[in-house]
Amino acid sequence: MGSFSIWHWLIVLVIVLLVFGTKKLRNIGQDLGGAVKGFKEGMKEGDNSAPAAPAQPSQQLSGGQTIEGEVKEKTKS
Numbered sequence: 001m002g003s004f005s006i007w008h009w010l011i012v013l014v015i016v017l018l019v020f021g022t023k024k025l026r027n028i029g030q031d032l033g034g035a036v037k038g039f040k041e042g043m044k045e046g047d048n049s050a051p052a053a054p055a056q057p058s059q060q061l062s063g064g065q066t067i068e069g070e071v072k073e074k075t076k077s
Helices: 006-020 022-049
Strands: none
Touching: 006 022
């Protein structure tokens, strides 16, 4: 009972095609593909333009101290 046979998947596919239609499914596929392509290009650009991180952080806390506080305003960095 845990797995579906090929006939179950074919019935589900036919129902999805009847509900959405082939044109809408094609548009959804193109939109999804474009989004994935844009994401990959963005990741490549981010890797190339990001400066190398310094080996040592400029500010360190000694003794494992925790700084608590709350954010009052969102700043752009």
